Amino acid sequence: MINLTIDGKIIEVPEGSTVLKAARQAEIHIPTLCDHQELTPYGGCRLCLVEVEGFRTLQPSCTLPVSNGMIVKTGTPKVQEARKFVLSLIFSERNHFCPYCQVSGGDCELQNAGYEQGMDHWPMQPTFQKYELDASHKYFILENNRCILCKRCVRACDELVGNFTLAVEDRGADSLIVADLGVPLGESSCVSCGMCVQVCPTGALIDRQSAYKGRDTQVEHHPTLCVGCSVGCGVDVITRDNHVVRIDSDWADPVSNGVICQVGRFKPLEDGRERILTPLVRKDGSLKAATWDEALKTITKAVEPQVGNDKGIAAVVSTRLPAEALYQFKSLFSDGLRSGMVTTTEDGFPTRGVSALARELKRPFEGKLDDLRASDCVLVVGADLHLKHQVAGFFIKRNRPNGTRLIVIDPQENGLEAFADLVIKPDQTGTTEIINSLIAALDGKDASVELISAAEMLKHAKKPVILAGKNVTAEVEVVRALSALREKLGDSAVQLSIKGKANSFSAAQYGLEQDFAPGGHAVVYAALGDERPSERLLKRLVGKKFLAVQASYASPLTAMADVVLPVTEWVEQPGHFVNTDGRLQEAKKVIHQPDEVRDNIEVLKDLAERLGVKTDCQWQAALTQSNTPVALS
Amino acid sequence: MTKPKIASDWMAGCAGCHMSLLDIDERIVTIAQVADLRSTPITDLKQPDESGVDVGILEGGINNTANEEVAHTMRKRCKLLVALGDCAVFGGVPAMRNFFTIEESLRRAYIETESTDESGQIPNDPELAVPTRVRAVSEVVPVDINVPGCPPDADTIFYVLAELANGRIPELKDDKLSWY
Numbered sequence: 001m002i003n004l005t006i007d008g009k010i011i012e013v014p015e016g017s018t019v020l021k022a023a024r025q026a027e028i029h030i031p032t033l034c035d036h037q038e039l040t041p042y043g044g045c046r047l048c049l050v051e052v053e054g055f056r057t058l059q060p061s062c063t064l065p066v067s068n069g070m071i072v073k074t075g076t077p078k079v080q081e082a083r084k085f086v087l088s089l090i091f092s093e094r095n096h097f098c099p100y101c102q103v104s105g106g107d108c109e110l111q112n113a114g115y116e117q118g119m120d121h122w123p124m125q126p127t128f129q130k131y132e133l134d135a136s137h138k139y140f141i142l143e144n145n146r147c148i149l150c151k152r153c154v155r156a157c158d159e160l161v162g163n164f165t166l167a168v169e170d171r172g173a174d175s176l177i178v179a180d181l182g183v184p185l186g187e188s189s190c191v192s193c194g195m196c197v198q199v200c201p202t203g204a205l206i207d208r209q210s211a212y213k214g215r216d217t218q219v220e221h222h223p224t225l226c227v228g229c230s231v232g233c234g235v236d237v238i239t240r241d242n243h244v245v246r247i248d249s250d251w252a253d254p255v256s257n258g259v260i261c262q263v264g265r266f267k268p269l270e271d272g273r274e275r276i277l278t279p280l281v282r283k284d285g286s287l288k289a290a291t292w293d294e295a296l297k298t299i300t301k302a303v304e305p306q307v308g309n310d311k312g313i314a315a316v317v318s319t320r321l322p323a324e325a326l327y328q329f330k331s332l333f334s335d336g337l338r339s340g341m342v343t344t345t346e347d348g349f350p351t352r353g354v355s356a357l358a359r360e361l362k363r364p365f366e367g368k369l370d371d372l373r374a375s376d377c378v379l380v381v382g383a384d385l386h387l388k389h390q391v392a393g394f395f396i397k398r399n400r401p402n403g404t405r406l407i408v409i410d411p412q413e414n415g416l417e418a419f420a421d422l423v424i425k426p427d428q429t430g431t432t433e434i435i436n437s438l439i440a441a442l443d444g445k446d447a448s449v450e451l452i453s454a455a456e457m458l459k460h461a462k463k464p465v466i467l468a469g470k471n472v473t474a475e476v477e478v479v480r481a482l483s484a485l486r487e488k489l490g491d492s493a494v495q496l497s498i499k500g501k502a503n504s505f506s507a508a509q510y511g512l513e514q515d516f517a518p519g520g521h522a523v524v525y526a527a528l529g530d531e532r533p534s535e536r537l538l539k540r541l542v543g544k545k546f547l548a549v550q551a552s553y554a555s556p557l558t559a560m561a562d563v564v565l566p567v568t569e570w571v572e573q574p575g576h577f578v579n580t581d582g583r584l585q586e587a588k589k590v591i592h593q594p595d596e597v598r599d600n601i602e603v604l605k606d607l608a609e610r611l612g613v614k615t616d617c618q619w620q621a622a623l624t625q626s627n628t629p630v631a632l633s
Numbered sequence: 634m635t636k637p638k639i640a641s642d643w644m645a646g647c648a649g650c651h652m653s654l655l656d657i658d659e660r661i662v663t664i665a666q667v668a669d670l671r672s673t674p675i676t677d678l679k680q681p682d683e684s685g686v687d688v689g690i691l692e693g694g695i696n697n698t699a700n701e702e703v704a705h706t707m708r709k710r711c712k713l714l715v716a717l718g719d720c721a722v723f724g725g726v727p728a729m730r731n732f733f734t735i736e737e738s739l740r741r742a743y744i745e746t747e748s749t750d751e752s753g754q755i756p757n758d759p760e761l762a763v764p765t766r767v768r769a770v771s772e773v774v775p776v777d778i779n780v781p782g783c784p785p786d787a788d789t790i791f792y793v794l795a796e797l798a799n800g801r802i803p804e805l806k807d808d809k810l811s812w813y
Contacts, residue, residue, distance in 0.1 A: 099719060099726060099783040104813040111812065120805045121722045121779040125772060128731040 004070040019061035019072055020048055030074050031083060031113050033090075034150035035062045036199055038251060038258055039159055044150055046086045047113060050074050058082050084117050092124035093173060094131065095145035101203040102211040109201035110148060131176065136186030139208055139266045140197045142177060146204040149175050153196030153205060160259050162397025162419075165190045177204075191390060192262040198248050209269045210238070210246035223250050225577060225587040227320050227502035227570045228263035230350075231255065231369070231391045232579025235264050237571055237590045244269060244571060244591065255369060255583065261390035268570070273532075273553035278596045280564040287564065292598070292606075298563050300610045302523050302546040307337050307611070314341040314518035318531040319501040321600055322575020322587065326503060327619035328604040329527055330510045336613030341514070341521060345528070345537055348513025350470030350500030353479040355508045358629040360476075365483055366630035367465070367494030368581045372396065375494070377405040377461030379454070381482065382431060383469020383498050386415025389580075392467070392498060405457045409434055412471065421457065424450050431472050435481035439488050464489050468497045497629070498580055501531075505578040509623045516540060526550065526557065529600055530569035533557040550603055566597045573599050578623065582630040637798055639688045640671040640681035641717070642707055644700040645727040645767060646693025649784040650718035651675055656787035657794075664791070668798040681710040688713050688797050694720040694727050695773050699762035708774035713802075715793065716770040719783040719812055726783075728767040735764050780805060781812045 001012050006023050013022040018041060023030050033045040043063035050061045053071040058079065061072070073079065090096070090110065098104040098111055106112070131144035149168070154177065157166040165188055169178040179188035197205040222237045226247075234253025238246045247265050251258035279295035280287040290298075306312025315333035317326060326344075334342040348355075357365065372378065373395045385393030396406055397419050408420040409431065417423045426434045434451075441447035441455040458464045466486055472478045479497070486495040499505055507513070516537070518524050523546045526537075530552040538556055541547060549561040552569040572593040577585050593599075598606075608615045624632060643651060651674065655661070664670070671686055672678040681689060689711025695704055708714055719725040730738045744753035770776050780793050780803075789809045796803035 095729075095732070097719070097723060097725065097728065098813045101813075105811075114812070115807075115810050118806045118810065120781055120810060121716070121769070121771065121776075125724065125769060126728075126731075128728075130732050 002066045002068050004066050004068070004072065006072040007074055013066055015066075017066050019050060019052075019059070019064045019066055019070070022066050023061060023072070023074060028074060030061050031116055032062060033109055033113060033148065033201055034152065036152050036155070039152060039155040039199070042151055042155065045090070045148065047083055049079060049082045049086070051076050051079055080117075084119065084123075087114055087117055087119060088123045090148050091119075091122045092126050094129070094147065095126065096202075101146065102206060103203040103215075106215050106217055108203060127173075129173070134179075134185050136184035137190065137192075138186060139192055139194060139262075140185075141206040141208065142185055143204050143206060144176050146202050147177055148202055148204070149177075150201060152199040152201060153177060156195040156199045158401075159398060160195050161191070161193050161394045162400060163189065163191055163193070163394075166196060191386070192266060193260065193390065193394070194262070194265040195249070195259060207246060209266065213245045214240040219245055222588060222590040223252070224571070224590055225502075225585050226260060226264035227577060227587060228261075228267065229389050230499040230502060230504055230580040231389050232502065232577060232583060232585050233260050233264055233391055234585075235260055239591055242591045255579065255585075256391055257373075259391055259394050261394070263390070271553070273555070275594065276551060276554055276558065276564055276566040276597075277594050278566060280558070280561070282562045287559075287561070292565075292596075295563050295565055296607060296610055299525075299548045299607065302548070302562075303337065303525075303611060306522050309522075310338070310340040311520055311522075313337055313339040313523045313525065314516070314521035315339055315343075315525045315527075316516050316518075316537070317342075317344055317507070317512065317527040318529045319344045319346050319504045319507045320531045320570065321503060321527065321529045322573065322577060323503060323506040323619050323623065324575050324617075325527070325529075325600045325604060326507050326510055326512065327622055328601055328608070328615055330512060331615040332604055332608045332611075332613055333525065334511075336608060336615065337611065341516070341518060342512060343514045343516045344504070344507045344512045345516075345531060345534065346500050346504055346507070347515045348508060349474045350498075351473065351504050351508035352513050353473045353476040354497045354499070354629045355513060355626070356476040357479045357483060358627040362627050364582075364628055364631045365486075366496055366581070368630070368633075369395065369496070371463065371494040372465050372467065372496060373399075375399070375461070375463045375465035376403060377407070377457050377464045379407045379409065379458060379464065379466045380414075380416055381409045381435070381466065381468045381478070382411075382472035383467060384410070384412070384414045384416065385467075385469075385498075386419070389469075389498050392580075405461070407454050407457060410469075410471070422450060422454055424454065432475070432477045432481045435478065435485055439481075439485050442485075442488050458489055458493075461489075462492060464493045466493065466495045468495075470498060470500050473497045473499070496581065502579075503577050505580065505582065506576075506623060509578070509626060509628060511626070518544065522546065524548070527600065527604065528552075528555075528557065529567060550600065552597070565603055566594075567600045567603055568593045568597060572597070573601070575601070576619070578632065582628060582632045584620075584623075584632060636667060636669040637687035637800065638669045638671050638682065638685075639690065639794070639797070640686040640707070640711065641673045641690035641692070642681070642703050643674050644691065644693035644703055644721075645696035646718060646720040646725070648674075648692070650692040650721075650782075650790075653782075653784035653787050654790050657791040658787075660791050664794050664798060668794065681707055683710065686711050688715060690715045690717050691721050691770050692717045694724045694767045694769055695765070696727055696730075696767040697762040697764045701765070701773055704770055704773050713777045713797065714770070714774065715778045715780060715797075716776045717780050717790070718785055719781055721770045722779045722781040723812070724767050724769045728769075731766050735766070739764065778803060778805075781810070783813050786811070
């Protein structure tokens with residue numbers, strides 16, 4: 001530990017800590033701009049200058065390591081003068097006229113810093129040099145005229161996301177934030193995660209969806225769960241007057257550590273689908289508005305004659321729904337109505353092989369996302385983490401500058417290839433064979449150059465992680481082969497699978513994993529929630545005798561339905577989700593649904609009651625009725 | 634003790650700061666009781682007394698030779714000069730034209746504007762003031778007190794006037810300091 005004195009206070013901090021961190025620990029306020037708690041110190045803005053005894057000049061506290069006996073002063077006239085001078089320089093450099101900026105009035109860290117230093121005018125007027133504005137991106141605008149070159153966006157893109165899209169071009173006052181080698185952002189390698197927008201201290205990165213829709217003092221923050229995929233990142237849903245204004249990442253979230261992707265941040269706000277606001281029943285060939293009672297009666301009338309008939313009712317449920325709803329669905333259709341065709345919109349495809357091996361081994365065999373974050377060599381098999389489950393991809397990509405190696409095995413095109421040290425294409429041979437050959441290569445047996453090279457990388461890794469995607473985990477053979485590979489690599493090796501949607505894991509544990517084949521079934525019930533029906537699902541449901549759809553939005557599927565029940569979407573319903581590494585997480589109800597819209601779970605309960613089916617609430621216990629591939633936490 | 638004399642004028646602004654001044658509502662009577670309100674753009678007397686005033690208030694930036702004259706006159710005739718609002722303090726919205734040349738601005742305003750027909754013409758009467766780069770008041774004459782805000786809050790303006798009327802220098806900080 002190191003002892004130092006800041007403003008007369010004696011403070012003990014660990015070695016390697018910075019003066020700024022030490023001051024914060026002692027609750028001594030030092031103003032900052034380029035500093036961000038999640039990014040490495042940069043020392044760019046100089047607002048955090050402090051006086052240190054024995055130092056000739058003022059020192060930036062954010063990059064200055066503490067040393068024993070150091071005496072620091074944060075409020076001397078010299079320091080205060082320097083702060084004002086630093087701000088004067090920043091204000092004079094570009095266009096910092098506040099009235100037209102979306103962050104003015106509390107949300108701008110530069111403006112707040114100016115107020116804090118009591119700046120009632122600028123000692124130096126701006127130069128009025130014009131900088132480029134880049135409005136080519138779908139979700140945000142880069143307004144270089146408001147940029148203070150703190151490089152938070154660049155650091156977020158590098159350190160949190162690992163996409164390395166943003167950089168600084170040129171020098172001094174001509175410095176510009178650019179994408180790739182100076183291409184428009186909209187045409188760059190940007191993956192639209194929006195982390196840069198979230199960390200920007202000024203109005204230089206403008207979020208098209210939320211700009212001018214409410215300052216921080218006018219909105220409410222709701223920490224909840226993203227249901228975009230199985231990674232299960234925490235998000236901060238920002239609302240105003242029962243409307244979602246923006247979605248930010250949640251820095252306190254243990255799964256994502258505050259990183260989210262396009263699916264979590266921007267997609268939910270550009271839905272654009274037509275909301276279904278009242279129950280609909282088909283009359284004389286067209287869907288007409290009806291009461292809930294009428295709609296549910298129409299369903300019970302169609303369902304009742306089919307009870308107990310194995311081929312009577314086919315039921316399909318979205319894995320974007322909470323575990324409570326999935327369990328209720330299964331209890332109603334599988335246990336209560338004894339239907340032989342109860343499954344999910346994913347057909348259990350992403351989890352089947354993993355579940356099968358768990359039952360076979362009778363114990364968990366997968367590791368945690370924490371392992372992925374800490375891995376120094378990742379083997380990705382059949383998962384395009386550049387396209388889907390992006391945050392898991394960020395965990396790998398951002399570690400590459402620290403030496404983490406990446407090997408990709410995928411018969412299909414994979415966005416991770418651009419980031420990989422080694423890409424292996426299974427070609428004619430299957431994935432299982434490739435994995436088996438890799439195991440053989442680890443044993444020193446003859447193999448292709450690529451496999452030998454992959455074997456070397458994995459062998460020398462301290463924490464090798466094997467991550468399998470849903471393209472391969474349907475087959476138990478592949479999962480078994482990967483498991484053998486993990487065992488071959490020793491105790492430090494970890495195996496993971498990415499599974500699929502937000503609650504694919506729960507659905508798998510409830511046994512909802514069969515292929516949806518509504519062949520001769522008289523009645524089909526689809527609990528879609530807010531999921532977009534896939535082409536595959538639509539094809540299988542064309543021309544059904546009776547189709548009931550429980551959905552939030554109008555779709556080709558609701559258009560085919562005989563009864564449509566309007567239900568809540570993700571931010572309107574509370575419930576639990578199990579993410580890809582077995583973490584049981586709670587999603588909150590953030591906004592109220594429209595009047596006639598009912599909660600997914602409530603609708604299923606009502607239906608069960610009307611059909612005389614007794615269901616219970618054992619959704620949590622049921623998660624562990626069969627062996628799980630990874631220990632639940 | 635004689636009541637301190639206050640005069641105001643506006644230049645390249647939108648009159649919003651004077652509107653915000655009127656937003657102090659009935660408190661204007663209080664001000665009138667403790668100060669002698671002289672020339673303003675919204676009262677009959679338009680020029681500050683030649684004999685001088687105690688406080689001169691200027692709204693707006695300086696964007697032509699006429700504005701320069703207004704600023705110089707006010708500075709000459711007042712003891713304390715107050716820059717009222719973002720335009721007077723920083724240049725504000727009008728200063729956005731500084732990112733273009735004056736020729737570009739004039740062409741845009743008088744010829745290229747969507748509402749202008751083919752006969753658009755840039756005014757060139759020799760009696761007209763000559764447009765300049767837009768400047769904060771402090772770039773032309775020394776300013777004693779800056780009251781930023783777009784516009785400054787009525788409460789802030791009342792505070793500033795009340796302090797000045799009572800012979801004190803107002804201090805703009807915390808909730809009274811805002812630029813937008």
